[in-house]
Amino acid sequence: KNEVEQSPQNLTAQEGEFITINCSYSVGISALHWLQQHPGGGIVSLFMLSSGKKKHGRLIATINIQEKHSSLHITASHPRDSAVYICAKENDKLIFGTGTRLQVFP
Amino acid sequence: DTGVSQDPRHKITKRGQNVTFRCDPISEHNRLYWYRQTLGQGPEFLTYFQNEAQLEKSRLLSDRFSAERPKGSFSTLEIQRTEQGDSAMYLCASSLARGIGFYGYTFGSGTRLTVV
Numbered sequence: 565k566n567e568v569e570q571s572p573q574n575l576t577a578q579e580g581e582f583i584t585i586n587c588s589y590s591v592g593i594s595a596l597h598w599l600q601q602h603p604g605g606g607i608v609s610l611f612m613l614s615s616g617k618k619k620h621g622r623l624i625a626t627i628n629i630q631e632k633h634s635s636l637h638i639t640a641s642h643p644r645d646s647a648v649y650i651c652a653k654e655n656d657k658l659i660f661g662t663g664t665r666l667q668v669f670p
Numbered sequence: 671d672t673g674v675s676q677d678p679r680h681k682i683t684k685r686g687q688n689v690t691f692r693c694d695p696i697s698e699h700n701r702l703y704w705y706r707q708t709l710g711q712g713p714e715f716l717t718y719f720q721n722e723a724q725l726e727k728s729r730l731l732s733d734r735f736s737a738e739r740p741k742g743s744f745s746t747l748e749i750q751r752t753e754q755g756d757s758a759m760y761l762c763a764s765s766l767a768r769g770i771g772f773y774g775y776t777f778g779s780g781t782r783l784t785v786v
Contacts, residue, residue, distance in 0.1 A: 568712075594768060597774070597775070599777075604779070605707075605759050605761070605779055605780040605782070606777070606779050606780075607713075607761065607763075607777040608777075609774050609775060609776070609777075612774050650712050650713075652712075656718070656725075656726070657703055657715055657718050657726065658703070658713075658715070658763075658775060659715060660705075660712030660713045660714070660715075661712050662710075662711055662712045663710075663711075663712050
């Protein structure tokens with residue numbers, strides 16, 4: 565069993581839809597990270613969470629420490645949101661999930 | 671500071687050859703990480719340094735792989751006797767150690783290795 569599990573693996577949406585990506589992790593962590601990766605490889609950090617909820621623009625990330633679960637929400641999705649979204653747990657270093665490939669169509 | 675730089679961006683090599691990649695982290699970051707990513711997978715941890723000390727190595731890092739950070743600044747990752755299974759994107763990231771000033775990880779654009 566992977567230390568970090570993400571679902572779904574692939575997600576397609578129509579522009580404007582509300583999107584949720586889920587992440588579950590094993591054992592305790594210093595923090596849970598959400599990152600975005602575009603074709604070509606570049607990885608950008610979106611959120612770092614140790615409790616509660618964070619919001620940045622149309623992106624919202626939540627974490628439930630007791631249930632070892634986090635979600636990333638995208639409100640009013642747009643084609644430019646198309647990317648791979650990866651969650652990673654942190655314990656001195658990041659351990660990544662396999663990622664969720666999101667495609668948003670106009 | 672221009673972020674984390676990796677060189678080269680792409681490398682094609684013949685099986686059996688040695689290759690070396692370089693990573694220049696953000697200058698004030700004392701931690702440097704190497705990851706490997708294959709198609710459709712998330713990055714896999716290889717090793718990390720704090721200053722010049724290599725603090726952890728993954729079991730993925732076989733004897734053919736070696737990483738150094740001699741002066742606590744840039745790092746090199748060498749793969750000896752490359753195999754086709756080594757074909758992947760090699761990613762470098764840097765951060766401050768947790769504590770005062772930690773604000774997350776910054777990733778380089780990666781080195782894509784193709785072994786033919």
